[in-house]
Amino acid sequence: MSAAPDDDTELAAAEYVLGLTSADARRAAQARVRTDVAFSRAVDGWEQRLHGLTDEVAPVEPRAIVWTSIEHRVASPTVVAMTPKIAKDDRRLGFWRGWAVGASALAAASIAGVVVMMAARAAAPAPHQMLATLRTGDGAADIVVAYNTGSRDLILTPIGGMPPPGRMPHLWLKRKDGGMEEMGPIDMAHPRRAHLSQAMGAKTEGALNLMVSLESADAGRLTRPTGPIVARGTFALV
Amino acid sequence: MPAAPLSPTAARDALSADLARTGDGDRAAFRSVYLATSAKLFGVALRILGEREAAEEVLQDVYVTVWRKADRFDPARASPITWLAAIARNKAIDKLRARGDAGRNRPIEEAEHAPDLAPPADVGLEKSQDHARLEHCLGELEPKHAAAIRTAFFEGQTYEALAARDGVPLGTMKSWIRRSLAKLKACLEP
Numbered sequence: 001m002s003a004a005p006d007d008d009t010e011l012a013a014a015e016y017v018l019g020l021t022s023a024d025a026r027r028a029a030q031a032r033v034r035t036d037v038a039f040s041r042a043v044d045g046w047e048q049r050l051h052g053l054t055d056e057v058a059p060v061e062p063r064a065i066v067w068t069s070i071e072h073r074v075a076s077p078t079v080v081a082m083t084p085k086i087a088k089d090d091r092r093l094g095f096w097r098g099w100a101v102g103a104s105a106l107a108a109a110s111i112a113g114v115v116v117m118m119a120a121r122a123a124a125p126a127p128h129q130m131l132a133t134l135r136t137g138d139g140a141a142d143i144v145v146a147y148n149t150g151s152r153d154l155i156l157t158p159i160g161g162m163p164p165p166g167r168m169p170h171l172w173l174k175r176k177d178g179g180m181e182e183m184g185p186i187d188m189a190h191p192r193r194a195h196l197s198q199a200m201g202a203k204t205e206g207a208l209n210l211m212v213s214l215e216s217a218d219a220g221r222l223t224r225p226t227g228p229i230v231a232r233g234t235f236a237l238v
Numbered sequence: 239m240p241a242a243p244l245s246p247t248a249a250r251d252a253l254s255a256d257l258a259r260t261g262d263g264d265r266a267a268f269r270s271v272y273l274a275t276s277a278k279l280f281g282v283a284l285r286i287l288g289e290r291e292a293a294e295e296v297l298q299d300v301y302v303t304v305w306r307k308a309d310r311f312d313p314a315r316a317s318p319i320t321w322l323a324a325i326a327r328n329k330a331i332d333k334l335r336a337r338g339d340a341g342r343n344r345p346i347e348e349a350e351h352a353p354d355l356a357p358p359a360d361v362g363l364e365k366s367q368d369h370a371r372l373e374h375c376l377g378e379l380e381p382k383h384a385a386a387i388r389t390a391f392f393e394g395q396t397y398e399a400l401a402a403r404d405g406v407p408l409g410t411m412k413s414w415i416r417r418s419l420a421k422l423k424a425c426l427e428p
Contacts, residue, residue: 019394019396062293073302
């Protein structure tokens with residue numbers, strides 16, 4: 001082995017590997033790994049030294065859809081940059097039924113997300129259609145959300161599945177900054193068309209993810225979901 | 239999906255071979271790598287992020303990275319699972335930082351089905367020699383210092399978050415950890 005890294009290099013490597021530092025310091029360390037051989041070797045050394053702790057982490061099976069998404073991403077290079085969000089749950093369990101059962105409502109809430117994910121068109125000015133399907137595992141209640149960026153029309157089409165008495169599903173946009181924007185309650189019995197304001201249209205165009213929370217029927221306007229998230233979906237460009 | 243039981247050395251060799259083939263673009267080998275390691279890496283990411291959806295996104299990114307970079311894996315430099323776990327930890331910690339967390343922050347949907355984050359029982363877990371040595375060396379440290387190192391490793395917490403958690407000044411936490419790291423390194427020297 002060549003000369004050992006100095007103490008500062010060792011310490012910086014250990015701090016990076018343990019995850020003790022800020023986002024900026026991590027980016028700097030990641031750049032250094034690529035350019036500084038001594039540092040890169042010190043990082044390898046600490047990864048090896050501390051790896052034994054990983055034995056204490058219990059394995060947890062990810063859902064099957066994770067592999068499907070990975071296969072999709074490695075198969076189509078144009079898709080990779082989008083990091084498709086995957087569905088919350090692909091178990092074949094009832095949508096509203098899960099809620100009625102009680103405490104395990106969230107475990108039972110089944111959602112499917114991405115249908116097709118097209119490559120992002122950077123700063124694409126041409127009007128386009130965005131489509132998301134928030135689908136339940138047993139197909140009891142799909143909610144299809146279509147948005148036209150030219151007309152700023154949002155069409156919400158619920159298919160099947162009524163919420164339990166006293167409950168009302170609400171649709172949410174997850175903004176790029178991580179905040180949530182309420183799109184309003186969903187009447188599961190009727191499709192709905194809404195013309196969005198310019199501001200709301202911009203937020204919708206900027207969002208990738210949609211969620212449905214199950215709220216009290218008299219909840220009114222909300223600033224964030226208070227009930228369980230029962231469905232999720234991801235916008236795709238079509 | 240349980241893999242056929244293999245001795246640790248045979249499992250490591252099989253994984254190295256599958257990674258090498260993945261580097262050549264062999265999808266079946268890539269699938270084998272995934273089947274052999276995804277539950278462990280998901281456990282690692284979940285423990286750091288505390289949230290299933292975020293951990294699944296990280297897991298996707300991890301394996302897309304593995305697919306692209308498997309040809310750079312060098313079995314002479316690292317064991318395959320160490321290499322994979324490091325990718326998973328780094329991506330999970332990067333995601334944690336990107337959402338502005340110095341430590342774990344659970345979103346609302348976790349309230350009702352939070353994953354079990356307690357340390358696992360030993361049953362069914364294959365503890366390695368590396369783990370035994372590391373445990374021994376951690377056991378030589380002040381218990382509070384060892385606990386801070388473990389928390390940093392498992393949860394990706396920053397110096398600041400660890401100091402706040404233990405109610406000590408930042409400088410004290412840095413000095414605990416830095417001293418402990420030097421001791422650990424000396425203790426783990428071959």
